[in-house]
Amino acid sequence: MNENRQDNFGDFFRxxxxxxxxxxxxxxxxxxxxxxNAMGTIQREKDKKKRRFLWLILPALLLLGLIGFxxxxxxxxxxxxxxxxxxxxxxxxxxxxxxxxxxNILTNSSTDNNSIISDxxxxxxxxxxxxxxxxxxxxxxxxVNNKSFSKKTQAPFITTENKNAGSSKIExxxxxxxxxxxxxxxxxxxxLHKNQIETPDFLPxxxxxxGISEKELEGTSLSNPVEKTASKGGPFFITFYAxxxxxxxxxxxVPQTMSQNLTRYDQNYGGYGFGTxxxxxxxxxxxxxxxxxxxxxxxxxxLQETMMYDTxxxxxxxxxxxxxSANFNIGxxxxxxxxxxxxxxxxxxxxxxxxxxxxxxxxxxxxSFNLGxxxxxxIIKKSNWDWFLGTGLLVDKIFARENNMxxxxxxxxxxxxxxxxxxxxxxxxxxxxxxxxGETGVRYxxxxxxxxxxxxxxxxxLTSLREAQFSGDMGSYLHxxxxxxxxxxxx
Amino acid sequence: xxxxxxxxxxxxxGDSGAQxxxxxxxxxxxxxxxxxxxxxxxxxLDVMQNALVRIFTKLDTFDQELGSFKSWSSRIMVNECxxxxxxxxxxxxxxxxxxxxxxxQEEENPIQKLSAEEITKMIQKLPDGYRLVFNLNIIEGYTxxxxxxxxxxxxxxxxxxxxxxxxxxxxxxxxxx
Numbered sequence: 001m002n003e004n005r006q007d008n009f010g011d012f013f014r015x016x017x018x019x020x021x022x023x024x025x026x027x028x029x030x031x032x033x034x035x036x037n038a039m040g041t042i043q044r045e046k047d048k049k050k051r052r053f054l055w056l057i058l059p060a061l062l063l064l065g066l067i068g069f070x071x072x073x074x075x076x077x078x079x080x081x082x083x084x085x086x087x088x089x090x091x092x093x094x095x096x097x098x099x100x101x102x103x104n105i106l107t108n109s110s111t112d113n114n115s116i117i118s119d120x121x122x123x124x125x126x127x128x129x130x131x132x133x134x135x136x137x138x139x140x141x142x143x144v145n146n147k148s149f150s151k152k153t154q155a156p157f158i159t160t161e162n163k164n165a166g167s168s169k170i171e172x173x174x175x176x177x178x179x180x181x182x183x184x185x186x187x188x189x190x191x192l193h194k195n196q197i198e199t200p201d202f203l204p205x206x207x208x209x210x211g212i213s214e215k216e217l218e219g220t221s222l223s224n225p226v227e228k229t230a231s232k233g234g235p236f237f238i239t240f241y242a243x244x245x246x247x248x249x250x251x252x253x254v255p256q257t258m259s260q261n262l263t264r265y266d267q268n269y270g271g272y273g274f275g276t277x278x279x280x281x282x283x284x285x286x287x288x289x290x291x292x293x294x295x296x297x298x299x300x301x302x303l304q305e306t307m308m309y310d311t312x313x314x315x316x317x318x319x320x321x322x323x324x325s326a327n328f329n330i331g332x333x334x335x336x337x338x339x340x341x342x343x344x345x346x347x348x349x350x351x352x353x354x355x356x357x358x359x360x361x362x363x364x365x366x367x368s369f370n371l372g373x374x375x376x377x378x379i380i381k382k383s384n385w386d387w388f389l390g391t392g393l394l395v396d397k398i399f400a401r402e403n404n405m406x407x408x409x410x411x412x413x414x415x416x417x418x419x420x421x422x423x424x425x426x427x428x429x430x431x432x433x434x435x436x437x438g439e440t441g442v443r444y445x446x447x448x449x450x451x452x453x454x455x456x457x458x459x460x461x462l463t464s465l466r467e468a469q470f471s472g473d474m475g476s477y478l479h480x481x482x483x484x485x486x487x488x489x490x491x
Numbered sequence: 492x493x494x495x496x497x498x499x500x501x502x503x504x505g506d507s508g509a510q511x512x513x514x515x516x517x518x519x520x521x522x523x524x525x526x527x528x529x530x531x532x533x534x535x536l537d538v539m540q541n542a543l544v545r546i547f548t549k550l551d552t553f554d555q556e557l558g559s560f561k562s563w564s565s566r567i568m569v570n571e572c573x574x575x576x577x578x579x580x581x582x583x584x585x586x587x588x589x590x591x592x593x594x595x596q597e598e599e600n601p602i603q604k605l606s607a608e609e610i611t612k613m614i615q616k617l618p619d620g621y622r623l624v625f626n627l628n629i630i631e632g633y634t635x636x637x638x639x640x641x642x643x644x645x646x647x648x649x650x651x652x653x654x655x656x657x658x659x660x661x662x663x664x665x666x667x668x
Contacts, residue, residue, distance in 0.1 A: 009657065010629045016607050017527060017630055023519075027608045030522040034536055035514045038543035039507070045548070 051400065055367055059251070059274040059294055066240070066249055239486060249276040272296050275370070285381060291372040295396060296365065367400040374437065385444040394435040394459075434462040443488070451488040499560055503551050510547060520561070521568050523611065527626055528572035530615045542571040569631060573641075576619050605664075613663045621656035628653050 275293025
């Protein structure tokens, strides 16, 4: 009877509220802007997907272009190298055939050879000193005195006595002066080392690979040291060395890391970074560089709650079961911990009640360009190895930011609901953040053309990548540490 | 029915005109659902807007052979409403019990004259927990077991929430008549 009455009650409401085509009145017709706004949101999401695709493609194209350019340059350099070898062979022949005189070693060399040398010299005229070093083998011919330059001067390899005649009419060559041990033993060793290691410096391109094992030390708030992280996922790092000064172009993938406490997970899915670094050797030990790059990071915080609505306080439910709960909240300097204990008293059938797991994840994807400056100093510079330290400051300008809130409800390990709320805000969180970089490395020269590099880098963001916007937000910082072994090839 | 199917198919292809027609066809139903679950009209508009985004972005996953568009879209609206309430720290209030004698006397049914708007306003006045369980059970037709699983509460709690919701509705009806 009671059921029938209740059904009757329900039927009444159902019939009134659940019509297939309810009549439109002012109260139940939503304003048009609801539809317009929804369509606008959908369109923005589509545009964002397109932009995301482009931002992934562009750096890849840039990288491919640079690789292609490098290969092309290497080919040209190989051609030059062959020419130089030909010249050397011809010179050796000439030297053997005719004893050198003090005034003119190559006067009797063939005109063709001189032309080739001249062409070569002109091609690499931007790096005269490098060319000079590359031709040191020529200087192994008996040295002659030369009054025109001192030992400190990096004299041009080729001089023309008749300056008006132009490079096509080379009449004589000056040979490098001999350096005595008394004058500069260290310089001699250095010069010898240069002959051994840096001889092909007029070859403008060197590049190699750097394999990196990367780990995020602490991916969360610096002010909350309780949060520990562990590296997950495979790190990936590749660097192309662009010249002898360790100018690089590189790409790295920051791996996923995670920290957690009782109810919260903070996952850093890392991201990708593309960057290029130009270095300038200012002195024997100091080099300075500028860096430009693009970064894409994805951070995610997850707040997991176990909800038991009917056990928040002592109560009597319709089955007559008494439920009690205790709540402990412990505050420590390192953070607050909350622990809920629930228990029941009663002998009746206990309803099958499994806690509901409520997960809210807040994620953010950042796209930023960065510019930076760095300095490197060789603490030790020996003939076949050197140890360098470096530091730099990067400024990242965020140009796109995507925030997502995703809520999921699980019950008995099965997902009941999944809700996504996507919001796009360009103006929240830090707009610019700063990162400090420190590095050290050892470079060991295996031979004239190959060096091994052991390099370690540490980057830390000085500004949170994401400012707190929600209660579950952890305010993530990014720290990445990488160590890798690279091979630097002189080609 | 054929018209709706055609409109849905066109909407899936991104035809904005068809999407608007689909919206105009169901906007009243959808908005009534949102208003039934949420006390404030502004909240109902916000939730409906989010649900629209979801409906139109997930429209390509809708399969007419598995169910009607009305029930599919209504379910999304209901889910949006539930999630909105959860984010606002939904609480199931426990008020004193009341009279169990709740039914509509068909022979003397002045409340039959109540309009849908008036009934919706009555429901909106219920506390969040009562309103949620009442809507899920009475209007959507979920059993207490399903509601309990859905919300992570016991069946008893679901029943008591419904019971108290009905009591409050009855009191409101008594005030009117």
